Amino acid sequence: MGVNWNEGMMRWAPHVDAAGRVYPLTHLHPFRYELPISDQRRVEIRVAFAMHCFTRARAGSGGHSQLYKDERETRCFCPGRYALSPRLPTIARELATRRCGYAKNENYVTVDVPVTEGKTALYGVFFNVLRVKDSAGPAVLLTIQSAYELALSRQLSMRGSIKFTRLVELTLQGVKPRPPRS
Numbered sequence: 001m002g003v004n005w006n007e008g009m010m011r012w013a014p015h016v017d018a019a020g021r022v023y024p025l026t027h028l029h030p031f032r033y034e035l036p037i038s039d040q041r042r043v044e045i046r047v048a049f050a051m052h053c054f055t056r057a058r059a060g061s062g063g064h065s066q067l068y069k070d071e072r073e074t075r076c077f078c079p080g081r082y083a084l085s086p087r088l089p090t091i092a093r094e095l096a097t098r099r100c101g102y103a104k105n106e107n108y109v110t111v112d113v114p115v116t117e118g119k120t121a122l123y124g125v126f127f128n129v130l131r132v133k134d135s136a137g138p139a140v141l142l143t144i145q146s147a148y149e150l151a152l153s154r155q156l157s158m159r160g161s162i163k164f165t166r167l168v169e170l171t172l173q174g175v176k177p178r179p180p181r182s
Contacts, residue, residue: 006030006032006046006048009030009046009048010030010048010049010050010051010070011029011030012025012026012028012029012049012051012054013025014026015054015068015077015082017066017077018066023054023077023079023082025054025085027085027086027088027089028049028053028054028085028088028089029049030046030047030048030049031047031089032044032045032046032047033045033047033093035096035165035168036165037165037168037169038165038169041138043138043139043140043168043172044132044136044137044138044139044140045092045139045140045142045168046132046139046140046141046142047089047092047142047143047144048141048142048143048144049085049088049143049144050143050144050145050146051068051070051073051075052075052081052145052146052147052148053081053085053088053144053146053147054068054077054078054081054082054085055068055075055076055077055078055081056075056076056078056081056148057075057076058074058075058076059076078148080148080149081147081148081149083116084114084121084123084147084148084149085147087112087114087123088125088144088147091110091112091125091144092127092142092144095110095127095142095164096163096164096165098110098164099111099161100161100162100163100164100167101158101159101160101161101162102158102159102160102162102177102179102180103126103157103158103159104157106128106176107126107127107128107145108126108127108128108129108162108167109124109125109126109127109157109158110124110125110127111123111124111125111150111158112125121149121150121152122149122150122152123147123148123149123150124146124147124148124149124150125144125146125147126144126145126146126147127142127143127144127145128142128143128145129141129142129143129167129168129171130143130171131171131172131174138172140168140171140172159179159180160179160180162177
């Protein structure tokens with residue numbers, strides 16, 4: 001495994017609200033794990049998280065203290081997304097055992113069903129995968145692009161399904177899987 005495998009990946013600074021409450025984001029720092037694939041090989045999965053996992057689009061109002069920005073964009077810190085975000089590292093590690101499907105914009109999606117305070121929710125986790133070319137051996141960058149609670153009354157825009165291990169195999173071969181035709 002490469003020494004600088006996480007070079008260029010975001011390590012999110014904590015969010016501090018107007019009242020001084022600190023929301024640590026260390027659980028969304030990059031990490032890696034090995035995934036066995038069908039031909040007896042192991043592939044390094046390098047996991048990164050985008051800002052959309054704990055922020056939402058900016059609304060017309062909403063004080064300056066709720067803003068969170070990086071070098072590309074400014075969004076509003078979202079306590080609801082943040083509250084669910086500690087689930088993401090486990091979900092990333094478990095993708096090989098979860099139902100995954102095709103989402104929009106060359107992303108994939110899996111749905112988690114957390115139960116908090118006696119209520120069931122649908123947690124959509126949207127991700128993409130890219131082949132990593134370096135001397136460390138076969139590797140794939142898994143980026144969790146966005147994750148948020150889905151409205152129970154709204155249809156999830158998941159088309160078809162694909163096993164995560166198959167998605168990784170195809171990605172390593174340089175093949176972009178196609179979603180089923182509607």
